[in-house]
Amino acid sequence: MGRVAGLHEDIAAAESDAQVARLLADLLRSDKFPRWLIAGALDTLVAEASASLLELSGGQFELTHDKGDFLVVDHNEADARRPVKTLSGGETFQASLALALALSSQLGAMAAEGATKLESIFLDEGFGTLDEATLDVVASTLENLAASGSRMVGVITHVPALAERVPVRFLVTRDGTGSHIAREGA
Template identity: 45%
Template sequence: EEALARWRRALAGTVFADAEEVRMSMAAKAQCDEWDEAIRLYWRQVEQAEHRRAQLAAVIGEEAVSAEQWEMMQQVYNELKAHTEMMTEQLGAVRGKVAELRKKHVRFVELEARQATLGRQIERYKQLQTLLRGNSFVEFMAEEQLEQVTIMASERLQQLTRHRYALELDSQGGFLIRDDANGGVRRPVSTLSGGETFLTSLSLALALSAQIQLRGEYPLRFFFLDEGFGTLDAELLDTVVSALEKLHTQQLAVGVISHVQEIRNRLPRRLIVEPAEPSGPG
């Protein structure tokens, strides 16, 4: 009876009419946990709302905002948000174009460098075309060849004249004689005597034949000299013949056409030509 009395007093302090309603209102533990979670979520949202309200109050202070102003600000906010999204999309498109332009710029720089290289090559080809037009290149090669021949001829002339004379070229491609026995004075070849002119001509001929021997496809086996020995004294004649004999040992047959008896005596092999007589022999 005491328990029943306590029960009735407790029931009177609730919204339930009887025990049956209490039993019907009892919830399972899972349901209670779900309600607890919903309550906690609610209070978190309340805290967040209070925090945002405090931030807003700090911004606007004591100023009041009407509903119309609020709606207008919401509209402006939505417009700005839409504009921001549009600008973000445009920014993405612009970034794509910038990336594409950078790739094209790299390619452009490569093509510019290639064009510069090809331009320099074209300029060289134009210069070569200018040089090869007409006889310019041939004259250039002839000058180079003439310098080589002159150097070799000068060495030969120094041997034949016992280092008295040397051969040089002037600025116009003509020959000059350097008189080393007279302090290296340079003078024209027209000042040479007959014998000296022959030695100079012989030196040039030997140098030219040596160049042909070096550059020819087939070896040069014969070299003939016609006259000129009559202008030499005995000493120079001996020097010239000795030089020719040295040439003969270098796989080169040297033929001499001369009426000088000293030459005939020095040559081991000779063909003597006698003029024909009216009766037939000769």
Template identity: 40%
Template structure:
């Protein structure tokens, strides 16, 4: 059993420890759920795929993901080549994918609240519409979605909100709108 857990047995062709193998499998589940969201938000253009490319290199290289750009044909891209708005969509999809994975577990924790801090300013109006649709689906499904943003267009789209304004004396004023 120790050989199995430590990946020292002769049959361990992948050369990974049992905990690493289990984490990879869980990460694949998160990516699958994230792809459902990302494909919806990008109208089928992008999906994510786990890659082993980073395994032999320094661990500071990130999560071992590539972006698959389906337009015009499936092309793998480094996530660093995404625009700011595309990066926001991929990050949001991963966060929602993780939340969906945890929530769907039998006996899992219910993640009823989600807070998104900024990122909306990097989206064009079409992408913003799509993201707001995804967030509305979450809200309709019983989740509380909190958005922190300085984007003026968001004020028009979100009817129930808490606004924080800084006062000249260093204090803040909270106002609620519903």
């Protein structure tokens, strides 16, 4: 009896090994391996962006994805999942910023050892199209990000209300002799 039980265990282990080998062979096929890598990279990107968005939105939103579409999980609406295109202007900005930060982090992680790290990001988001309430959400988001000290964020804007909230500004002016830069603020 003991020998039969041992043989059954050996058969089960061999079948398990064969199943793993078939799965690996399937994933390593030239037409599937790149998709598998991309799916893993997307999962990592969305997970990191989701954590950032949760923080940026004060705990209201997280990101997820399904079949190539980004979705938002709205914790203020019983964790409802909905397309990101349903977000308001300020919420869309937060989601875009979270994705940009995650992408810059992932690029840094994939860089060769000794390569330059991406520790800053510049935003030129078309702030002039935002209403006053949304502009306030955007400015607060940027202030919170700057306070965290994790990245330097540069903002390119023509909107005085946003520019006034940036502690260090570089004002670019142009006249007949050329462009001039002056530092303002702290």
